[in-house]
Amino acid sequence: MVEFQEKCRVASIDQMASDVYRLTVHAPLIAAAAHPGQFVMVRVADRYDPLLRRPFSIHQQSSGGTLGLLFKTIGKGTNILAAVTVGDSLDLIGPLGRGFDLERERPVCIIGGGMGIAPLCFLARQLLLSDRQPEMDHVLLGARNREELSPLVDDFIDLGYPVQTATDDGSMGQHGYIPDLLDAVLPAVSRVYTCGPHPMMKIIVEKCRQADVSCQVSLETHMACGLGACLGCTVPGADGKYVHVCRQGPVFYGGEVAW
Amino acid sequence: MVAASDTKELQVRIGSLTLRNPVMTASGTFGYGREFSNLVNLHRLGGIVVKGISLLPRPGNPPPRIVETACGMLNAIGLENVGVERFITEKMSFLKGLDTPVIVNILGDSVEEYGEIAHRLDGVEGISGLEVNISCPNVKKGGVAFGTVPEMAATVTGAVRQATRLPIIIKLSPNVTDIVLMARAVEEAGADGISLINTLIGMAIDTKTRKPRLANVIGGLSGPAIKPVALRMVWQVASAVSIPVIGIGGITTVDDAMEFLLAGATAIQVGTANFYEPSAPEQIIQGMKEYLHQQGEHCIRDIIGTLQTGI
Structure with a gap:
């Protein structure tokens, strides 16, 4: 697993619904390495409140090096993110975590x-x-x-x-x-x-x-780092041990976690 | 694997341990180093303090374990770790390949457990020192934290001292009435250095559900919010002991780091900032060189403890 820290220029921000936004950024390194189901950690502003990066799953990816994120404004971090404008710079770390296994079985x-x-x-x-x-x-x-x-x-x-x-x-x-x-x-x-x-x-x-x-x-949880260091994103696994959503997930097989 | 070509202008010593610069990563915020290897040049760091290790693996606390607060975060991870044996077999192979001192943070339920872990780690290739977390409850003494009673802190320090030839750093808890008493006790018991502060105990409540935001109800507060408290305690301790002091608490920028050095810290640890800005330690190292230049100084050691308190 290889992740990058990239300063990303905002390419577009579209309001999809009253509280839902689609953000597109230029992130060529992250976009080139991204796999469906992986996520990025976004520093929404260069300030201490909110302090932590916010995890967002990768919504869209293009060969042109853009990443799309979809989010609902639910708190401090997402409200700041909803106010970015084209040309602003955002700091992203990614792609992170284990994504979906893509099998040929169908449908x-x-x-x-x-x-x-x-x-x-x-x-x-x-x-x-x-x-x-x-x-x-x-x-x-x-x-x-x-x-x-x-x-x-x-x-x-x-x-x-x-x-x-x-x-x-x-x-x-x-x-x-x-x-x-x-x-x-x-x-x-x-x-x-x-x-x-x-x-x-x-x-x-x-x-x-x-x-x-x-x-x-x-799965979605709170996490501080997304890198497997803070150990804050635990959920109970099916075997009674904790699993970490950031590294062992965020994608799991249904039987791997305790419901 | 090219070692950083720092000149000796940033070099500092903690007991017999020489650091190429005063910037380390704090325990519990940097995993076992490898987690950051794609984002951080580990060879530039002054030292890496790894996640706290206990004698046996610990599963940690139920979630939620973390919550963001104003300019900080609370955590109640519950000291989840792989235990000393798995640490040596699974984590040291990567760490011993680094040209950066690795300091292992250790913790225990009893004086004997601290001694046993220290003994087990003594002589393991690639370990440059131990940092002793004494904020843990002493199970045999009704769960009172070792780090809140000077005699207990001294006993743990002495047990670790007896068990290892490695330099030992005692990490103090700020949740005490008189931090200087604690510092003096561990200095007399044989500590080579003192690091402080560990997290301040705090809590947060969800008023909608009327539930605590952490499953453990209370947790440790870290981040920029605690920096003034940490700086005050570092200044008090550095003024009272003669062994090196390592400052920890909300350090994000070089200015933060220099405040701690001016207050008397020989080195610093970057903690929570690793989560939101993994480049913080490297930026601080670079910034220290620029600070020396701006101040017309040649060596970081000439800055330590030079706080001007007179008018």
């Missing part, structure tokens, strides 16, 4: 909830590189409402994936939760990739276990 099912959809866009694009026919795969996406979900759905449709949706308020797709959509497609898929709220992933992991379908999950 696959990609399941994302809310901001958890972010790394799945990069995954979906990368999966196409191995002569895949996206129309055979399944993409299930959920969010609070249409405003939040719609722009993200477009990314997958543009790649040729069929997308099913669910929203908490019923404003787009099914009124309800994403795992409800899984039952119908699970018998037909050989592999599931998911990222989203913890309760959603817990249900999906259990459904996959019962159906004996391989399931990879991307």
Whole structure:
């Protein structure tokens, strides 16, 4: 695993919904080494409050050396990040962590909830590189409402994936939760990739276990360094020992963590 | 693997240990060194203090273990580490290849455990010194931290002194009434140096859920928020003992580092800053050379303890 620290120029910042932003930066070293499911640690400002870098999964990557990050403004760090302008400089460390295992087995099912959809866009694009026919795969996406979900759905449709949706308020797709959509497609898929709220992933992991379908999950925790030094990002592993999300993850097989 | 070509202008000594410059990385913030090897030129550092090691592996505390606070962070990692045997077999092979002094931070539940770890590490190739974390609870004495009772701190220091020929640095806890009493006690018991401060005990609460933000409820505060407290304690200790003092606490910039040296520290450790700015130690080393030039001094040793308190 090789990571870089790069001063990155902001190429664009787009407001996707009232509190959701897509940030694109020039990060040629990180972009060239990035694998779907990996993340970056972003220093949102050169100041002591907020002090720590913020972890963001890699949402998009281009051969031109850009990285896309998708985030919701939830606190001090993300509010500062939402206020950057084109040309600003941001300090990034990455790519970090273990990403998704990309197997040729198909069809696959990609399941994302809310901001958890972010790394799945990069995954979906990368999966196409191995002569895949996206129309055979399944993409299930959920969010609070249409405003939040719609722009993200477009990314997958543009790649040729069929997308099913669910929203908490019923404003787009099914009124309800994403795992409800899984039952119908699970018998037909050989592999599931998911990222989203913890309760959603817990249900999906259990459904996959019962159906004996391989399931990879991307976890989110607080972390101070992203490098395996602070040991702050622990979650309980399936064997009773702690695992560190930054180095052993953030992508795990469902059976590797205790739910 | 080219060793940094620092001239001797930044060289300092801690007991028998010579450091090419006064900038080390603090225990618990730099893993076992290797974690930072892609981002930091380890050969430029004055020293690397590795994650605290206990006799047996420790799993650490349940999550959440860290929380950010204003200009700082709280941690309750629970001293998670691989234990002394795995440290020697798994971590030393990388560390002994470095042309940088490696100082092993050790911790224990009992005086005997400190002595045993020190004995086990004595003579292991690639280890230049020990730093003794005495902020741990003494299980046999009802869980009172060794570092809060001068007699207990002295006993631990003496046990480690007996068990090893390596230079020993005692890392003091700031959670005491009189830091100078602690410093004098460990100096008399045979310490070669004193490092301070360890974290200040603190807590944070989520008012929505009414729950503590750390599963352990309380944790250690670190980062720029604690620097003034650390600087005051370093100044008090350096004024009271004759062994070298290593300053720790919120150091991020060369200006921070020079404050500690002026207050009497012979060397410094960069801690939490490694998390948010891994280049901080290298920037400080470079900045020290520039500081010497600006001040018209030739050698960092001439700066140490030159705080001008008169008017």
